[in-house]
Amino acid sequence: MKTDIKKADKKYIASTYKRFPVVAVSGKGSVVTDENGKKYIDMGSGIGVTAFGVADPAWRKAVCDQAAKLQHVSNLYYTEPCVKLARTLCRRTGMKKVFFSNSGAEANECAIKAARKYSCDKYGAARHVITTLNNSFHGRTLTTLAATGQARFHAQFAPLTPGFISFDAGDMTVPRELNARGELAAVMIECVQGEGGVIPLTAGFVKDLAAFCSENDVLLIVDEVQTGNGRTGELYAYMNYGITPDIVSTAKGLAGGLPLGATLLGEKCRDVFSYGDHGSTFGGNPVACAAALSVIGRLDKKLLASVKQKSKFIFDSLNGAEGIESVSGMGLMIGIKTSRPASEVVNECVERGVLCLTAKDRVRLLPALNIPMKTLEKAINIIKQVCKGGE
Numbered sequence: 001m002k003t004d005i006k007k008a009d010k011k012y013i014a015s016t017y018k019r020f021p022v023v024a025v026s027g028k029g030s031v032v033t034d035e036n037g038k039k040y041i042d043m044g045s046g047i048g049v050t051a052f053g054v055a056d057p058a059w060r061k062a063v064c065d066q067a068a069k070l071q072h073v074s075n076l077y078y079t080e081p082c083v084k085l086a087r088t089l090c091r092r093t094g095m096k097k098v099f100f101s102n103s104g105a106e107a108n109e110c111a112i113k114a115a116r117k118y119s120c121d122k123y124g125a126a127r128h129v130i131t132t133l134n135n136s137f138h139g140r141t142l143t144t145l146a147a148t149g150q151a152r153f154h155a156q157f158a159p160l161t162p163g164f165i166s167f168d169a170g171d172m173t174v175p176r177e178l179n180a181r182g183e184l185a186a187v188m189i190e191c192v193q194g195e196g197g198v199i200p201l202t203a204g205f206v207k208d209l210a211a212f213c214s215e216n217d218v219l220l221i222v223d224e225v226q227t228g229n230g231r232t233g234e235l236y237a238y239m240n241y242g243i244t245p246d247i248v249s250t251a252k253g254l255a256g257g258l259p260l261g262a263t264l265l266g267e268k269c270r271d272v273f274s275y276g277d278h279g280s281t282f283g284g285n286p287v288a289c290a291a292a293l294s295v296i297g298r299l300d301k302k303l304l305a306s307v308k309q310k311s312k313f314i315f316d317s318l319n320g321a322e323g324i325e326s327v328s329g330m331g332l333m334i335g336i337k338t339s340r341p342a343s344e345v346v347n348e349c350v351e352r353g354v355l356c357l358t359a360k361d362r363v364r365l366l367p368a369l370n371i372p373m374k375t376l377e378k379a380i381n382i383i384k385q386v387c388k389g390g391e
């Protein structure tokens with residue numbers, strides 16, 4: 001007997017997700033197929049995860065080859081994919097060392113531990129505060145929730161990890177005061193606030209912040225979990241701003257659909273951790289790292305230029321269209337302020353075969369980096385029609 005998946009899910013899966021009425025079964029590239037054979041253009045790539053779409057041939061080969069050789073050894077032993085990936089990430093960013101984990105929240109936990117340890121080693125335990133931005137999102141663990149500057153995620157989970165204070169982007173008062181009191185260890189930002197509505201920080205503010213951090217030996221942590229790995233048209237979003245962070249965290253698209261988080265440590269933090277300071281059972285898994293090597297290896301100049309081109313196409317198509325109030329974002333990370341409620345637009349898009357996301361009151365698009373132009377045009381046309389409303 002065929003399982004009624006929606007019914008069984010409701011019965012057995014913790015109800016943390018409000019799912020769309022789609023049971024995804026398979027896919028190819030930017031097209032996902034459901035249990036009834038209906039096809040959808042995936043304009044979310046999961047949530048910015050399947051960087052080269054579903055079952056991409058090169059990605060699949062990298063994963064299958066590695067799975068056939070060695071799927072896991074503990075971090076007590078060396079493996080090649082993990083070290084090759086770390087070397088590639090360091091060479092492409094100028095960062096010095098990498099810690100691997102399995103998710104964005106874990107990559108941020110590691111970034112936070114590294115920053116606290118650096119500050120504690122050098123200045124003592126009182127200098128431990130990390131400031132983050134209002135409207136930010138850094139994860140769902142109790143510490144990364146504390147880092148998240150949106151009260152709506154905090155309610156009912158108190159007490160959160162202490163030592164986090166959030167401030168408004170553009171206003172340096174809070175970090176300056178904390179620094180003057182000798183309490184500030186680090187500042188953590190997303191260059192484009194993803195869950196916060198796809199809002200890029202201004203170049204002026206990011207430059208001021210980077211200068212303030214470097215003058216005061218306050219570490220600058222850039223959360224590239226969503227913005228990283230080609231998403232904004234550069235390998236990492238901070239590269240659009242011409243700054244050098246001290247710590248970079250990433251995950252989502254890194255391994256193209258397998259769980260992998262990475263925390264990149266710059267010069268100051270390269271040796272902040274010693275044996276036993278941090279660890280992960282699954283982190284740096286050889287299959288996930290082989291997948292990530294294939295993803296990062298394809299993020300060359302040409303691919304990044306095509307991301308920018310497709311971005312321009314989306315902005316040009318949507319800006320000023322009927323039912324669309326504004327378009328924000330960078331690269332293939334797009335937020336659309338619609339006249340109709342975003343959730344209504346997204347539900348109707350699903351019915352019409354286009355999977356989109358929301359971020360706060362906006363429709364959010366995070367398509368695969370290699371989405372074919374024809375597929376993209378088709379999806380954008382449907383989104384435009386739905387935004388216009390009235391069928």
Ligand SMILES: *Cc1c(COP(=O)(O)O)cnc(C)c1O
Pocket residue numbers: 102103104105106108137138139140190194195223224225226227251252
């Ligand atoms: C998704 C996200 C996270 C959390 O990543 P998980 O893999 O869900 O733990 C953290 N920071 C940002 C900016 C994100 O977009």
